[in-house]
Amino acid sequence: MTTSDDIGGVRYDTFHGLDAVVVETPQAVAVISLFGGQVVSFLPADATADVIWLSPLLAAPPTPIRGGVPLCWPYFAREGQPDDAPSHGYARTARWDVIGGRANGSEGVELVLAPQEIPETLLQAQLTVRVGAALEHELRTHNPSSEPVTMTEAFHNYFRVADVGSVRVGGLDGLSYLDKFDGMRSHAQQGDWVLPGDDPRSDRVYPAAGGRYRLIDPGLGRVIEVTVRGGRSAVVWNPGEYGAAGMTDVGPHWHEFLCVEAANAGPDSIVVPAGGTHTLSQTISVSAR
Numbered sequence: 631m632t633t634s635d636d637i638g639g640v641r642y643d644t645f646h647g648l649d650a651v652v653v654e655t656p657q658a659v660a661v662i663s664l665f666g667g668q669v670v671s672f673l674p675a676d677a678t679a680d681v682i683w684l685s686p687l688l689a690a691p692p693t694p695i696r697g698g699v700p701l702c703w704p705y706f707a708r709e710g711q712p713d714d715a716p717s718h719g720y721a722r723t724a725r726w727d728v729i730g731g732r733a734n735g736s737e738g739v740e741l742v743l744a745p746q747e748i749p750e751t752l753l754q755a756q757l758t759v760r761v762g763a764a765l766e767h768e769l770r771t772h773n774p775s776s777e778p779v780t781m782t783e784a785f786h787n788y789f790r791v792a793d794v795g796s797v798r799v800g801g802l803d804g805l806s807y808l809d810k811f812d813g814m815r816s817h818a819q820q821g822d823w824v825l826p827g828d829d830p831r832s833d834r835v836y837p838a839a840g841g842r843y844r845l846i847d848p849g850l851g852r853v854i855e856v857t858v859r860g861g862r863s864a865v866v867w868n869p870g871e872y873g874a875a876g877m878t879d880v881g882p883h884w885h886e887f888l889c890v891e892a893a894n895a896g897p898d899s900i901v902v903p904a905g906g907t908h909t910l911s912q913t914i915s916v917s918a919r
């Protein structure tokens with residue numbers, strides 16, 4: 631493993647019991663768990679609350695981390711998989727190593743991570759995380775085989791909110807979505823996403839979405855903007871009170887987060903050609919409302 635000790639502002643530490651890399655820049659502090667290779671905290675210098683939600687009821691590895699930015703890879707949910715396949719693939723329970731990185735002066739710090747062997751897939755993953763005024767993710771998937779491989783994926787962003795019942799998500803108006811809480815039937819999104827009043831939970835896949843989503847949180851007085859490249863689907867998920875009651879790592883904390891995910895899922899699956907590469911990227915930035 632390449633150490634990151636020689637990059638200014640980068641150190642190995644533990645965070646909520648997880649082995650982690652902490653990245654401190656003048657603009658923000660971010661923490662990346664080596665279990666799952668996932669960001670678990672992003673705190674811009676002027677922020678009063680973490681942008682990312684991490685469950686206070688976190689289970690220990692190998693249970694996937696509930697919170698942060700899980701990498702769903704090389705498939706989303708159990709799409710195209712047998713019923714007993716692990717939800718969201720293997721990346722989020724793999725151990726990742728830092729294999730490179732550099733300080734980019736006033737732009738912040740860039741780290742490159744790769745998972746230790748994932749024997750279940752032919753595909754190879756590499757994640758670049760950039761920490762500065764914004765938080766950037768770039769997930770590269772390489773297919774070294776001689777056959778095309780179909781995949782789905784997501785950055786399963788858990789965003790901290792004051793109360794999921796009082797936030798809105800812009801950028802989805804007019805799209806169709808597949809509702810997992812309604813047998814995957816298609817519905818039309820009218821206006822911003824808000825938590826439904828009659829059945830307060832959400833598990834929606836928006837195919838062919840625009841790639842620019844705004845989570846407006848009046849309670850925390852901020853807007854979180856997610857700008858996506860190479861990802862055609864958006865997913866908006868919160869299990870609601872009753873769904874969360876059956877999840878030991880969510881429980882009463884269900885209203886503290888909303889997942890707005892950058893994905894290629896459902897009809898937006900990706901075929902990575904033999905010898906080819908596909909990249910999913912997102913930029914998360916925060917502004918005052």
Ligand SMILES: O=P(O)(O)OC[C@H]1O[C@H](O)[C@H](O)[C@@H](O)[C@@H]1O
Binds near residue numbers: 717718810833865
């Ligand atoms: O419990 P997990 O495997 O982490 O999945 C949590 C959620 O992830 C996505 O948002 C899916 O659309 C949901 O159907 C799923 O419940």
